[in-house]
Amino acid sequence: MEHFTLSYTTTPRLQEGHLPRLCGVVASGNLEVLVEPLDAADLCLIEVNTSAPGFRVIWEALLSDFVERNQVGGVQISINDAGATPAVVGLRLDQALDAYRSGL
Amino acid sequence: MTNVRPTSFFEATARGRVAKLVDAGSFREFCPPRLRRTSPHLARLNAPVAFDDGVAVGSATLEGYKILIAAQEGKFNGGAVGEVHGAKLVGLLDRGIRERPAAVLLLVDSGGVRLHEANAGLIAISEIMRGVLRTQAAGVPVFALVGGACGAFGGMGIVTRLCNEIIMSEEGRLGLSGPEVIETVKGVEEFDSRDRPLVWRVTGGKVRRALGEATYLVDDDIDSFRSVTAELLCRYGAKPLAVADIDEVTAEHARLAERAGRFATARDGREIFQASGFVDLDEVSLLPVAKFNQQLLEYI
């Protein structure tokens, strides 16, 4: 397993009162994404726990694109990954954020 | 995009199943993912962990009936039971005794004990077994819903059989030892685990229904599971649950003994189907669920 946490400063969140959301499952080639509110409103904190070590560069590229695209402040994202491809990671992140934002 | 197709129980995740099974938005989770009660034992073995350790437990309503519900995630380690996972199920059953919901629903999707923490898993299963019996003794019925890819095997196969009702889909499986285990130990002649039609004829929903092990056989869509569950909640709600007494357990004993005698040499579900009145045995596996249920009913 490889573990790292990335932190991005981004546009502050607009709304309060979001509930934590979980998307996906920890299965081979898949991952779960937990999205929760974070006290620091302009921070996006992403914690990655992956069974496929050695791809941190790709994670960083993908996650910074994700944060830039979505401008998610005040959010903590925690990932348990079991070797998902970037395509699956991207889709799951979008789904999780969508559920988080629409669910309040 | 409009989507009128039913949602497959088989394909849905544990959380997806719960969300579609209960009244919309009514699910309240206990020990939710944000608490991160992951398995310390998996972590020690450097294996991936899940925030809910592979099972979601909580309360909800179903057609207005208050229920407690647990759903195992078959995609995470085969839905296998470890210390945390098992404790969540035990805790839910204990809560059932205190809160007295209309029923506790167990959405079983599990190969049994999680090998990474096998001792803890085995003990947990025996605690779940006693938990089910305790909950029933307190007058709260427990229903099992089986329709996931892992079926209900190992200790969870025993737990499932302790439940008051077992609702299965054709894709669901119920047994003790998985075909792969039997093949590994006893050889491919004993059980060819790659002969999938055979695997289903031995452990699948239809043969379990024909034997009377499953009390309901439904289509693989969450709505079908829901409507049968709702019907059962209504029926069980009408009168207090009687705890199994000596006569009832003796009757069950007679039923099991009769089956063992009647099918003393059977090794293939075809023999069960034949004894259940089905004529075209090749056709049974392709019969739509409604037709299968109807033919079974006509014979009985």
Add this chain to the structure above:
Amino acid sequence: MNQSSENPVMWDALSRNSTARLERGAAFARGREVATEDITRLLEAVIEPGDRVCIEGNNQKQADFLSRSLLKTDPSRVRDLHLLQSVLALPEHLDIIERGQVSRIDFSFSGPQAGRLAALVEQGRITIGAIHTYLELFSRYFIDLTPRVALIAAQAADREGNLYTGPNTEDTPAIVEATAFKSGIVIAQVNEVVDKLPRVDIPADWVSYFVKAPTPHHIEPLFTRDPAHITEIQILMAMIAIKGLYAEYGITRLNHGIGFDTAAIELLLPTYAAELGLKGKICTHWALNPHPTLIPAIEAGFVKSVHSFGSEVGMERYISARPDIFFVGNDGSMRSNRAFSQAAGHYACDLFIGSTLQIDLEGNSSTATKGRISGFGGAPNMGSDARGRRHASPAWLRAGREGSRNRAMPRGRKLVAQIVETNREQMQPAFVERLDAWELAESAGMELPPVMIYGDDITHIITEEGISNLLLCETAEEREQAIRGVAGYTAVGMGRDRRMVENLRDRGIVRYPEDLGINKRDANRDLLAARNIKDLVHASGGLYSPPRQFRNW
């Protein structure tokens, strides 16, 4: 020029030689019929050292009994063979090489045996003439690689030796025609000998011998894809293909490669494509094996015609009940023909779409990897512009216009698309700076790197990131950025020039799902017209009977 009278030219040496062989063979045959136990001795009698031998083995039907029998022949008598066959699929094909009975092979595809073959080449135990496409190899049967002996497989023979090849006719007509009419020996293994055949696929006088095999010939269910294994990513790519390519060009005539990516497209036709109003406008005429995943589209009325290279296990009853769609004989079973279907796919289809393992910065794609010599079968025929095509269609003309804006003479071109996820499992990138094919060519001493589809034939690349239209690129640099632009988080993708890719996006050369009006989150399995094999069975009205390994009921 005067021929010397002591040495008169013999114009029928081949047929004399053939007669001699038949005379030697007569000892082990009753007429054309050979008893099962005599087959090895018959092979020893009629095969001569140095013979060009075709063992019918294509990607489905295998003359497996004759292969095994060939292995039992005396290596001092049956030796120095030159094998020419479309597919080296069985271990026996390699065993006979290992036994030292073969000196040279020409073939098209070696799938499961690719690793062993590469090892034999590296050890210098075999020489490869060339790795062909199917059509190329069949063509050479009629030019310079005509078999002396063909070992073929048929479903049944009658007492005369007429053959019934049934739904899996496949390569048989091409092989037999080349062999029989050039005085060669044709030996058929059959599953059964009957008094009356359902239909005659190969007439008896083209056949030298037939033998009943102890077990029916092996047929691999090669084209069955269980919809249960189709991922959301493949569904997303299928949506992009349908909206960004099929609908865009109005593609009606096409061929699909094998794989889950194209299976996803087939299963989205009755749902996603129908909702886009595309029924009748796309995907009406096909050169395609009878893919079980096409059943829902056929039932939904999308499909008008399908011609097939071969059949597919379990599809027999369904095909038989849909004679308006498939090519079916009077006996009710399908007639497939690989040579005709390959030609049809090449000349009469507007689109080929398939998957690959690697694509380089020029768009060359290959499934070759180091240590495996596998070949590409038919994909290169499908996946290349038919330069000899002279009939027009709207899709063909539009592709031609897009691809050659500076040319005065109107001419169309074929659409050739590759559909790949940017990274496969274990993070193997589909986009690379340099194909593994180069390394393979060096290590195996091949004259050219094995490229499945050349970059100048490719018109579109589809990934989960989006679709690139290479026809519209004006410079090599634009082309490279268009490829990088859909290469996602591979090193190639991350090395893109972001500004240039955005520019290509503005010009519609690179299009992302949002540019096509596709919401990625709609890509879920509920869009599939069948989510598992059982759904396919029900869609077929119970006519499709899947092999047992695909069932879970």
Add this chain to the structure above:
Amino acid sequence: MNINGLLDRLFGPGGHSINIGDNFLHGSAVMGDRQVAVIGTHEHAAIDTALALEVSASILRVIRDDLGRGCSPRPVIFMVDTQGQALSRHEELLCLNGYFAHVAQCVDLARRNGHRTISLIHGEAVSGGFLAFGLMADRVCALPEAQVRVMDLKAMSRITKIPYDRLVDLSADSPVFAPGAENYWRMGAVHEIWSAEADWRSCLGAALEIADAGDKRALLGLERGGRLHAAPIAQLVASA
């Protein structure tokens, strides 16, 4: 020690009248001034439907007899020696898990009818065979040579792909996956392990006195330091 020797040591020669079959044994014995029922398996029995039916029939007979006699319910001693469930297609077809559930229900019925239940592991206690009745009793005791497990480490290594040596290392300080009665003791599922020198008769007598119908194994595991999460998490869910 053979089964007769064991029974003699537990109940004294002549203190038991127990019918011993190939795998199954049942009968009664005297403990001080009271009768106890003895039901169980030996010779590392693989538990199949037939054996499960014999066990459950015996339990039901004890319950019914005591109800009929109106006497106070006899304690039931379960003798546990099982290599696990029988592995066969026939057994699976019949739904062996249903038979195991039935045995468990019989043990539970006995408990609800006031019978104290004790399991004594005198050989092996493996997986499903252990679940059926061994682990259902109020109190689980183990002889010193008892083998308790789900799977040995070699097999576990093959299946989980974790190197065997690493499993051996990890099992030195964690009881959660390696075989051994001691591990089950630390986790609270084996209440007591008797020493070889002990007077087993008085051990059994003492166990009968303290057998408790409540399931407190998770708390015991917490107390003994072998199972730190089960009790608090169950508690969290039960009362959250």
